[in-house]
Amino acid sequence: MAEVELGHAALDVQRGAIAILDPDGNVTWADEGWAADEGETGLPRVPIGANLLDAYRRQDEPVAQSVASALAAVLAGTATYFEIEHRTGRQSRRSLLTSVSALRGEGAGAAVIQRVVSARAAITPRLLDVKTRSADPISEAIERLTPRERQVLDLMAAGLDNRAIAAQLRIEYTTVRGHVRSVIEKLGARSRLEAVARAYQGGWVAKQ
Amino acid sequence: MSFRPSEMSADAFPVPSHVALLHYGDEQLREGLFDFLRPALDDPKQAIYMCGPPGASSSFLGYLETSAGRSLGAEVTERRIVLGKGDPDADEQLQNLVDPARELSERGFDLVRVVGPAAWDVPGYSAPEDFLWYESRIVPAIQGFPVVVMCMYDAARLPAVAFLYGALETHTHTLINGILSRSPGYLPFDRYLTERLIHLPWLEAGEERRDVTPISEGRPGRARRSRKR
Numbered sequence: 001m002a003e004v005e006l007g008h009a010a011l012d013v014q015r016g017a018i019a020i021l022d023p024d025g026n027v028t029w030a031d032e033g034w035a036a037d038e039g040e041t042g043l044p045r046v047p048i049g050a051n052l053l054d055a056y057r058r059q060d061e062p063v064a065q066s067v068a069s070a071l072a073a074v075l076a077g078t079a080t081y082f083e084i085e086h087r088t089g090r091q092s093r094r095s096l097l098t099s100v101s102a103l104r105g106e107g108a109g110a111a112v113i114q115r116v117v118s119a120r121a122a123i124t125p126r127l128l129d130v131k132t133r134s135a136d137p138i139s140e141a142i143e144r145l146t147p148r149e150r151q152v153l154d155l156m157a158a159g160l161d162n163r164a165i166a167a168q169l170r171i172e173y174t175t176v177r178g179h180v181r182s183v184i185e186k187l188g189a190r191s192r193l194e195a196v197a198r199a200y201q202g203g204w205v206a207k208q
Numbered sequence: 209m210s211f212r213p214s215e216m217s218a219d220a221f222p223v224p225s226h227v228a229l230l231h232y233g234d235e236q237l238r239e240g241l242f243d244f245l246r247p248a249l250d251d252p253k254q255a256i257y258m259c260g261p262p263g264a265s266s267s268f269l270g271y272l273e274t275s276a277g278r279s280l281g282a283e284v285t286e287r288r289i290v291l292g293k294g295d296p297d298a299d300e301q302l303q304n305l306v307d308p309a310r311e312l313s314e315r316g317f318d319l320v321r322v323v324g325p326a327a328w329d330v331p332g333y334s335a336p337e338d339f340l341w342y343e344s345r346i347v348p349a350i351q352g353f354p355v356v357v358m359c360m361y362d363a364a365r366l367p368a369v370a371f372l373y374g375a376l377e378t379h380t381h382t383l384i385n386g387i388l389s390r391s392p393g394y395l396p397f398d399r400y401l402t403e404r405l406i407h408l409p410w411l412e413a414g415e416e417r418r419d420v421t422p423i424s425e426g427r428p429g430r431a432r433r434s435r436k437r
Contacts, residue, residue, distance in 0.1 A: 192298060
C-alpha cells in the first residue's frame with residue numbers, strides 16, 4: 001500500500017512521468033516520476049536499459065497492448081503521435097493519459113509521457129488520437145514485406161482466415177499468426193482489415 | 209431500407225443461420241436472450257454456446273439463470289452450455305466461435321444456439337473493421353452445421369454504422385420486436401469483402417482517426433517542457 005501511495009505522490013507532484021526510447025524501443029532516459037512509479041500507472045514498470053516495447057507486448061492488459069501497437073507504428077515511422085486515456089491502476093479512481101510521440105533527427109526514437117489528467121477514472125480505455133498517414137507511401141511499406149509475408153497478405157486480401165492461409169501455404173497456424181501480425185505492423189495498420197484496405201488502395205492487391 | 213415482416217416466427221430459425229437481434233437496452237437484451245435460448249433449456253438435444261468479449265458469456269449466463277429462475281451449473285458442467293472466451297484478435301475470435309459450435313454438433317446435439325453481443329470499438333478488442341470481417345466470416349464458417357448464431361445489437365449503445373454494415377449486411381436474418389425477417393441488405397462474404405470491407409470510409413487513404421472524447425486539460429505541457437536528454 002505504501003508503494004502505491006508513493007506512486008500516487010510522484011504523479012501528483014510531477015503531473016507526469018517521461019521516458020525516452022531509442023529506435024528499438026529501449027528506454028534510454030527516464031525522469032524521476034517514471035522511476036518512482038511502483039504500479040500506479042497500471043502499466044508495467046520498465047527501467048532504463050530495458051525494452052519497453054517487448055515489456056508491454058508481453059502483458060495481457062489491453063492498455064499495454066494498445067500502447068505497444070501504437071508505439072511500434074511510431075518507431076516504424078508510420079505514426080507520429082498518439083494518446084490513450086485509461087484507468088490508473090485497479091484501485092485508483094483517476095485517469096491517466098499515456099502519450100507517445102516520435103522523436104526525429106539526432107537521437108531519433110520516441111518519447112512516452114504519462115500524466116494524470118482527471119480525478120475521475122476513464123470508464124474504459126480510449127484511444128484518443130492516432131495519425132497513421134505519414135509520408136511513407138504504401139509501396140515502400142509493401143517492399144518491407146518478405147516474400148512469405150506478401151503471400152500471406154494476398155491471402156488475407158482474398159478474405160481467408162488464418163487457418164485457411166496455413167492450409168493453403170502448408171505452414172503452421174502459429175506461423176501464419178506471426179506473419180499476419182508482421183504484415184499489419186509493417187503496413188502501419190491497426191488491424192487486419194486496415195492492412196488489406198491499404199494494400200488494395202495502393203494497387204498491390206488485385207481487386208476481385 | 210425497410211423491413212417487411214415475413215411469415216417466419218422467431219421460434220423457427222433457419223438452420224444454419226446468422227441472426228442479428230436488434231434490441232434497445234439490457235431489458236430487451238434479457239428478453240431476447242431468454243426467448244432464443246429457452247427451447248434449448250427444455251430440450252436436452254440442444255446446446256448453447258455463449259461468446260463475445262471477456263466477461264460477456266458469464267453476464268449472459270447470469271441473465272439466463274435469472275430469467276429461468278434456476279441455476280444452470282449442471283448444464284455448464286456437462287458442457288451442454290459452453291462459455292466462450294473473448295480474444296482481441298478477430299481471427300482467434302472466429303476460431304473461438306467455430307470450434308465449440310462444431311464440437312457440440314459433432315457430439316450429436318440436434319441444434320446449437322450461439323449467442324454473443326456485438327462488440328463495436330471496445331478498447332483492447334478487435335477494431336470495428338476487423339469485427340465486421342469476423343461477422344462476415346460466420347455464415348461460411350457454419351455451413352453444414354446445425355448452428356444458429358444470434359448477435360445482439362444494442363441500439364442504445366452502438367453507432368448507426370454498426371447496424372448498417374454489421375447487423376444488416378453480415379446477417380442472413382434480423383429479429384426485431386419478435387419478428388424474424390430475411391435481411392434485405394445481407395451480402396455474401398466475397399461481395400461483402402470487395403464491395404464493403406475494403407471501402408469502409410474510415411479506412412480510406414488519407415483519413416485520420418480521431419476519437420471525439422474531449423480532453424479537459426491541455427496537451428503535454430509541463431511534462432514536455434521538462435524533458436531532458
